[in-house]
Amino acid sequence: MQGLREYLQSYPAIKIVNWEKREGIVDIAFHDLPEILTYCLDLRPRPIWLTHVANDERQLGRGFCLYLVLHFPGKDFSLTLAAKGIKDEFPSLASIFPALNWSEREVQDLFGLRAVGHPDPRPLVLHPGWPQGFHPLCKDYKAKRERKEFKRAPLVFPEAHGDGIFEVPVGPIHAGIIEPGHFRFYTIGEAVLHLEAQLFFTHKGIEKLVEGKSIEEGLRIIERVCGVCTVSHALAYCEAVEKLANMEVSRSVLLWRTILAELERVYNHVGDIGNMCAGVGFALGNANGSQCKEKLQQLNSEFFGHRFLRGMVVPGGFKLMPSPKDSQALLLRLLELSNDFEEWIPILLHHDGFRQRAVKTGVLKAESAIDLGVTGPASRASGIANDWRELHAYLLYPELNVKSIVENDGDVWSRLMVRVRETRESFRFLKSLLRDGIKESVPENQISNSFSLHKIRPWQPAWGCVESPRGTDVVWLMLDEESRIYRCRVRSASYANWPAVPLTVPGNIVPDFPLINKSFELCYSCCDR
Amino acid sequence: MWSLLLRKLKTGRLTREDGNSLTKQKSLNLPASFRKSLQIRHLDCGSCNGCDWELTALINSIYDLQHFGMDFVASPRHADLLMCTGTGSTQLLNAARETYEAMAKPKWVMAVGDCAIDGGVFKGAYASAGGIGGTLPVDIKVPGCPPSPDDLIKALLGFVGK
Numbered sequence: 266m267q268g269l270r271e272y273l274q275s276y277p278a279i280k281i282v283n284w285e286k287r288e289g290i291v292d293i294a295f296h297d298l299p300e301i302l303t304y305c306l307d308l309r310p311r312p313i314w315l316t317h318v319a320n321d322e323r324q325l326g327r328g329f330c331l332y333l334v335l336h337f338p339g340k341d342f343s344l345t346l347a348a349k350g351i352k353d354e355f356p357s358l359a360s361i362f363p364a365l366n367w368s369e370r371e372v373q374d375l376f377g378l379r380a381v382g383h384p385d386p387r388p389l390v391l392h393p394g395w396p397q398g399f400h401p402l403c404k405d406y407k408a409k410r411e412r413k414e415f416k417r418a419p420l421v422f423p424e425a426h427g428d429g430i431f432e433v434p435v436g437p438i439h440a441g442i443i444e445p446g447h448f449r450f451y452t453i454g455e456a457v458l459h460l461e462a463q464l465f466f467t468h469k470g471i472e473k474l475v476e477g478k479s480i481e482e483g484l485r486i487i488e489r490v491c492g493v494c495t496v497s498h499a500l501a502y503c504e505a506v507e508k509l510a511n512m513e514v515s516r517s518v519l520l521w522r523t524i525l526a527e528l529e530r531v532y533n534h535v536g537d538i539g540n541m542c543a544g545v546g547f548a549l550g551n552a553n554g555s556q557c558k559e560k561l562q563q564l565n566s567e568f569f570g571h572r573f574l575r576g577m578v579v580p581g582g583f584k585l586m587p588s589p590k591d592s593q594a595l596l597l598r599l600l601e602l603s604n605d606f607e608e609w610i611p612i613l614l615h616h617d618g619f620r621q622r623a624v625k626t627g628v629l630k631a632e633s634a635i636d637l638g639v640t641g642p643a644s645r646a647s648g649i650a651n652d653w654r655e656l657h658a659y660l661l662y663p664e665l666n667v668k669s670i671v672e673n674d675g676d677v678w679s680r681l682m683v684r685v686r687e688t689r690e691s692f693r694f695l696k697s698l699l700r701d702g703i704k705e706s707v708p709e710n711q712i713s714n715s716f717s718l719h720k721i722r723p724w725q726p727a728w729g730c731v732e733s734p735r736g737t738d739v740v741w742l743m744l745d746e747e748s749r750i751y752r753c754r755v756r757s758a759s760y761a762n763w764p765a766v767p768l769t770v771p772g773n774i775v776p777d778f779p780l781i782n783k784s785f786e787l788c789y790s791c792c793d794r
Numbered sequence: 795m796w797s798l799l800l801r802k803l804k805t806g807r808l809t810r811e812d813g814n815s816l817t818k819q820k821s822l823n824l825p826a827s828f829r830k831s832l833q834i835r836h837l838d839c840g841s842c843n844g845c846d847w848e849l850t851a852l853i854n855s856i857y858d859l860q861h862f863g864m865d866f867v868a869s870p871r872h873a874d875l876l877m878c879t880g881t882g883s884t885q886l887l888n889a890a891r892e893t894y895e896a897m898a899k900p901k902w903v904m905a906v907g908d909c910a911i912d913g914g915v916f917k918g919a920y921a922s923a924g925g926i927g928g929t930l931p932v933d934i935k936v937p938g939c940p941p942s943p944d945d946l947i948k949a950l951l952g953f954v955g956k
Contacts, residue, residue: 391885392885394885401920401921409918409920411920412884412920412921412922412923415884415885415887417888437886437889438837438838438870438889438890438893440868440869441836441866441868442836442846442849442850442866443838443846444838444841444843444846445838445886445889465885466840466883466885466886466889467838467840467841467880467883467885467886468840468883468884468885468921469840469881469883469916469919469921469922470919470920470921470922471916471919473919473920474916474918474919474920485915486915486916489842489844489914489915489916489939490842491842491843492841492842492843492844492845492846492847492940493843493844493847495844536847549798552854552855555850555851555853555854555855556808556854556855556856558851558854559851559854559856559857560856562851566942572848572940572942573844573847573940575939608801609801612798788843789843790840790841790842790843791842791843793883
């Protein structure tokens with residue numbers, strides 16, 4: 266990354282804070298951001314965005330700050346561009362890099378800063394109806410009364426005119442056991458012309474809530490940002506904490522963390538495959554998927570004490586490592602389930618009716634996926650090999666030699682196939698990891714490292730990043746000098762992928778939307794936070 | 795077809811038979827007609843989605859809620875019971891209120907999970923009400939983060955007095 270470093274040094278306002286083999290942090294002037302980002306995006310292979318964070322550092326004399334974390338695939342190098350000294354506006358990057366569209370609108374809502382030149386500056390996270398001047402992530406915001414002053418106000422949507430154009434409003438409350446979001450279809454005949462999605466109904470203000478909390482309290486909340494990507498969020502959070510504390514974790518901790526992450530992937534993928542069948546009313550496929558998911562969740566509960574695997578990952582360690590005997594039992598049960606999976610998956614894959622609904626439905630073009638920074642199975646189904654387990658060396662993935670699983674058509678069927686093939690791979694990884702687990706006896710003192718708080722570096726940014734079943738989850742963290750959370754930003758895979766969903770719907774018919782939506786299988790809660 | 799039949803025979807009955815032996819809770823004196831058939835509407839009031847997935851699990855072949863005479867319906871107008879999950883996020887409360895109003899009387903509300911009861915870990919967040927009790931009249935509470943499908947079935951059976 267020498268070339269990049271030399272390029273950056275050509276700017277007079279630049280300060281290289283840290284530059285190591287895998288990571289760099291560079292302070293830049295905020296007006297240089299567009300130029301530097303354009304240069305970076307022209308590099309090949311093209312970098313991907315991990316997160317984009319605004320932070321109110323006025324107390325530290327740095328004004329408002331923007332942190333943009335880019336990852337350069339192939340080199341496994343991640344660069345944090347820290348733009349400091351922002352007063353009330355900053356140059357928008359959304360036209361250069363559309364992936365930052367939502368994130369910049371969120372900064373406008375929550376900090377009251379203005380993104381100059383943003384192509385679509387409508388409010389995003391905060392719906393109309395909040396009192397004027399409500400910017401809760403500013404540090405001087407303390408009051409809690411605004412919630413009671415929230416008034417009903419209409420949401421803002423573009424209008425469509427013309428003969429035969431209908432608007433079909435759907436949600437926020439949907440028919441079924443699903444999370445809330447409002448979708449507005451603009452249709453002509455049966456076909457969808459345009460789709461607008463208004464989310465953030467489940468916005469709770471978690472990022473403000475965790476501020477001032479201790480590391481352990483923060484973990485409890487971050488684990489619950491998303492019900493079904495608990496392990497991924499906890500791992501990403503712990504990775505950030507461990508970076509700030511310069512803490513090494515033992516191999517057995519890494520082993521069990523990897524096992525947990527793969528168990529999470531398997532039960533989610535299997536359930537998601539079943540749900541895609543539900544999206545077309547294919548009851549047999551759905552029944553098999555949900556049975557298999559239930560059995561996997563029962564395993565989770567039996568061996569790790571929680572159906573969603575909560576509470577096992579702790580900073581510096583792993584709460585309770587199963588004994589070799591338990592590992593053996595877990596391995597046997599997983600072997601059974603993986604055989605069962607191979608038995609029922611052909612029912613789906615050879616079902617003509619299902620295939621006809623899924624093939625060529627909801628196509629996400631590779632260019633759109635790249636522009637919008639889509640991640641996870643959604644992007645891999647469009648031919649982009651960006652599995653974080655392959656791009657970055659973390660946990661025990663380098664030993665497993667993970668390769669991104671790629672399909673090229675970008676349709677519902679491709680997203681299904683990516684999940685099917687990834688589930689097979691995960692079963693394979695689990696088998697080999699658990700055989701390690703059987704061999705390894707864990708000395709008591711290695712189970713959980715207690716870490717000393719005074720070694721933690723305050724006011725430094727750190728990120729943690731984990732491939733969840735839905736894509737790359739990123740947690741960005743800054744602690745204060747008492748080791749309490751100063752700012753924590755959760756960029757979940759769903760947040761990165763939601764802007765892509767409406768693009769895949771035009772041209773399809775309205776009844777295909779549930780199927781398309783389920784093929785992305787995004788979570789609303791970790792997007793809304 | 796033969797392979798499906800074979801699989802069916804091999805798998806046998808998956809649904810748990812122990813539903814009725816779960817310890818009984820005190821019933822709310824429901825009218826007799828609801829004991830044999832209870833129609834449920836789920837309402838997400840800002841949950842993390844954990845409780846929602848546990849509700850989904852209730853209709854898989856292992857718990858099979860339908861064999862107790864209960865089912866999830868698509869419209870609040872068809873529902874007797876509203877199962878609410880989540881803390882009551884501010885931007886959703888108007889819609890939640892309307893959902894409740896759309897239900898025909900008699901109607902009941904169940905707060906599912908710690909968040910719906912008192913806000914759970916999200917207590918004190920600026921856009922979270924700390925439970926749905928302030929918005930909807932809660933009749934029955936099921937604690938847990940999230941409550942397991944067994945807890946939920948126990949609560950539902952207790953509620954209808956089975």
